[in-house]
Amino acid sequence: MARKIERIVWHTAAHGRDGQAFDTTAAQIDQWHRERGWSEIGYNVVIRFDGTIEKGRDPRKIPAGVLGINETTYHICFSGHGDIAPLTPQQMESGIQHTIEMLHKYGLTERFLNEPDGLIVMGHREVNELVRRGLAPTPTTKTCPGRLVDIDQVRLMIRQRLTRPPAPTYEYDSQAAGELFQGLKQVYAAASKLKLPEEAMRFLNQFRKQPEVDAVIARGRQEQEP
Numbered sequence: 692m693a694r695k696i697e698r699i700v701w702h703t704a705a706h707g708r709d710g711q712a713f714d715t716t717a718a719q720i721d722q723w724h725r726e727r728g729w730s731e732i733g734y735n736v737v738i739r740f741d742g743t744i745e746k747g748r749d750p751r752k753i754p755a756g757v758l759g760i761n762e763t764t765y766h767i768c769f770s771g772h773g774d775i776a777p778l779t780p781q782q783m784e785s786g787i788q789h790t791i792e793m794l795h796k797y798g799l800t801e802r803f804l805n806e807p808d809g810l811i812v813m814g815h816r817e818v819n820e821l822v823r824r825g826l827a828p829t830p831t832t833k834t835c836p837g838r839l840v841d842i843d844q845v846r847l848m849i850r851q852r853l854t855r856p857p858a859p860t861y862e863y864d865s866q867a868a869g870e871l872f873q874g875l876k877q878v879y880a881a882a883s884k885l886k887l888p889e890e891a892m893r894f895l896n897q898f899r900k901q902p903e904v905d906a907v908i909a910r911g912r913q914e915q916e917p
């Protein structure tokens with residue numbers, strides 16, 4: 692039976708010494724966790740300094756990230772030490788993107804947006820807040836993902852990404868806009884002569900409905916009208 696994931700949790704590898712944070716690998720963490728007697732790495736992914744995502748425990752299995760709520764959580768660990776150095780910009784970008792993907796994958800996006808204090812995305816340290824609310828059994832002394840990582844700020848950035856309309860990603864050119872419109876008309880006409888299956892046409896319709904394509908064609912037609 693598939694487990695139901697309710698929260699995405701951020702961690703730090705807490706790997707550093709003498710004021711220097713290390714670019715921990717998933718293989719290293721896997722080794723540490725096996726040395727503790729666990730079956731394998733407890734986290735689902737590890738995000739390196741350059742933003743690379745390394746796979747950890749298969750998320751279909753129950754992870755080992757936060758005592759007492761593992762069955763309902765997904766765990767992202769960042770290489771380095773969040774008490775010594777903040778996440779690198781690449782880690783932050785990759786972490787936000789991956790978190791958004793997981794919110795979508797596990798059907799949590801609406802809840803994340805509707806419940807700003809719901810801790811749907813949280814730092815390991817915030818399990819103490821869940822304990823206060825009676826939603827988790829065991830408090831922690833961990834600072835995950837580290838004192839230098841502002842989780843409220845992370846949640847805000849994710850919220851902005853999810854709600855901000857995308858900026859246009861094209862350069863308008865009236866001749867090209869006309870060509871795009873005429874070209875699509877030709878493709879539709881040809882497809883209809885060929886009696887292509889609806890399934891095939893769906894992809895073309897999807898392309899036609901992309902906000903950018905729609906905007907370009909609308910503007911092109913407007914300009915061509917006398």
Ligand SMILES: [Zn+2]
Pocket residue numbers: 701702703756815833835
């Ligand atoms: Zn942690």
